[in-house]
Amino acid sequence: xxxxxxxxxxxxxxxxxxxxxxxxxxxxxxxxxxxxxxxxxxxxxxxxxxxxxxxxxxxxxxxxxxxxxxxxxxxxxxxxxxxxxxxxxxxxxxxxxxxxxxxxxxxxxxxxxxxxxxxxxxxxxxxxxxxxxxxxxxxxxxxxxxxx
Numbered sequence: 001x002x003x004x005x006x007x008x009x010x011x012x013x014x015x016x017x018x019x020x021x022x023x024x025x026x027x028x029x030x031x032x033x034x035x036x037x038x039x040x041x042x043x044x045x046x047x048x049x050x051x052x053x054x055x056x057x058x059x060x061x062x063x064x065x066x067x068x069x070x071x072x073x074x075x076x077x078x079x080x081x082x083x084x085x086x087x088x089x090x091x092x093x094x095x096x097x098x099x100x101x102x103x104x105x106x107x108x109x110x111x112x113x114x115x116x117x118x119x120x121x122x123x124x125x126x127x128x129x130x131x132x133x134x135x136x137x138x139x140x141x142x143x144x145x146x147x148x
Contacts, residue, residue, distance in 0.1 A: 010096035011079060014040040017093070020079050031066045032074070036093075039080060045090035045109045083109065099137040106143050 011017050017036050021028050034055050039046070042054070052067045071091055075082035081092040083100075094111050101110040114137055121132050 011094070017079050020077075021074075024077050024079075026073065026077065026079075029070075031062045032070045034060045034062055035067065035070050035074065036080070039091060039093040043093065045081075045083060045092040047088055047090055051091065097134050097136060099139065101139045101141065103143045104140060108143075112139075 009016070009020075011020055014036055017040070018028055018033070021032070026032075035051060038051060038054055038058075046054070048064075048067050048071055051071070052062070052064055055062050055067070071080070071082070071089075074080045075091065078095050081095050083090045083092065090109065092109070092111065099112050099114045101112055102108075103110065116135065121135075124130075125132055
């Protein structure tokens with residue numbers, strides 16, 4: 001999925017997300033607002049089904065199709081993050097470049113901003129012949145390490 005964003009300003013709050021929708025000419029419907037509010041409140045990566053279930057548990061009137069369509073629209077415009085996993089897509093509220101910590105025992109994905117040392121980036125560029133313009137790192141580990 002290609003992101004087509006006009007603004008390069010990172011989205012760091014619900015207000016930023018709503019403002020970016022307006023900049024892009026996207027209508028901020030009641031359902032779209034529900035989804036954005038939930039993602040910012042939850043502050044975790046959720047499947048479309050989890051989003052649908054949580055919104056309905058909160059008494060929000062929204063259908064399956066509306067959830068899927070709005071998630072697709074928001075992620076395709078770079079307003080929210082979409083992570084492709086073997087068991088389906090997960091959606092999160094941070095859309096600018098960042099890295100993830102994948103926790104094996106809790107199955108959580110935690111967002112982290114990592115800045116690599118400039119000399120490491122230059123070394124990778126020299127070894128590969130590719131000019132690095134962006135990066136994300138996937139860390140994998142256990143929240144509760146097993147004793148060996």
